[in-house]
């Protein structure tokens with residue numbers, strides 16, 4: 001028995017960010033930008049989601065520099081004139097279709113393999129030079145490198161605003177550079193960038209604080225966080241709600257507007273003794289709007305995050321129930337929106353029997 005999905009289509013407003021509904025397209029790397037600049041195929045891909053009722057589109061991860069930030073081929077940046085011009089076309093197309101969009105700024109940090117990049121001689125950056133805890137691959141970042149990385153994130157956020165987008169999201173999840181500072185297993189520094197939660201949040205807070213200062217009070221700043229790590233899906237960077245408070249509070253003080261809490265399955269409780277998921281806890285602790293995510297509309301029991309097993313459309317009832325309770329404000333949808341640009345419109349119109357089975361081809365095609 002399906003519940004009406006009205007809650008998903010209630011407008012949302014927070015400061016300058018005004019959305020027609022609560023459906024967010026999750027950031028998803030697509031590697032369709034040769035020369036690291038998005039072309040007309042990428043413009044059309046995002047425009048299709050805006051035309052079909054996605055409330056907020058978050059872009060694929062976008063690099064803030066051309067050296068240390070990425071090792072993934074054909075990932076766009078927001079640094080070169082060609083890339084900036086391409087993103088301007090994306091922003092204009094989404095706006096013309098009545099959509100809202102932000103870029104996700106993504107620095108791969110320790111997940112960049114220098115040997116596979118255009119700059120094999122440049123070591124990868126992370127808090128303590130480790131990808132696997134306890135096995136250093138590179139030197140910890142120097143003070144100068146930390147300053148450079150912060151400035152590059154801030155410049156990327158400014159370029160996002162200048163390209164015409166509605167918000168920016170910093171990718172602070174999934175073990176990449178920002179997350180390498182958060183997690184005590186990959187941040188073993190004994191200086192002011194490590195140690196307790198105050199030290200481990202400092203890198204992210206500096207990025208957020210300086211972005212806020214440069215862009216003023218109105219430009220919405222989002223940050224994506226995850227308890228799980230690519231090295232360990234079961235990891236809990238914050239073991240208790242009290243620790244989570246120590247993680248999130250400095251970020252609120254630095255100027256984060258909206259938290260985006262990455263889970264592999266949105267229905268999984270974050271801590272024992274409560275049904276609240278990660279986004280639910282973030283909202284409860286900070287009072288800030290929270291975006292949840294994880295296997296919305298997918299029936300498969302996914303063992304690997306991006307593996308894309310074939311999956312039948314699944315009921316949205318459990319999601320709707322949580323949103324009606326006000327557990328979190330917005331829901332990000334990843335693979336279903338890769339698979340079908342009309343997913344949100346079909347849900348809005350109650351055309352559940354038109355929803356498509358998930359197929360692996362969606363991972364390698366720009367529908």
Ligand SMILES: Cc1cc2nc3c(=O)[nH]c(=O)nc-3n(C[C@H](O)[C@H](O)[C@H](O)COP(=O)(O)O)c2cc1C
Nearest residue numbers: 026027028029060061293294295296306333334335
């Ligand atoms: C192909 C693909 C690429 C992804 N790339 C990113 C990314 O660039 N940044 C990010 O934060 N998450 C990325 N993710 C994770 C998604 O944003 C999302 O959290 C995840 O797919 C779970 O949502 P879903 O179950 O609705 O797909 C990616 C996921 C997929 C499937």
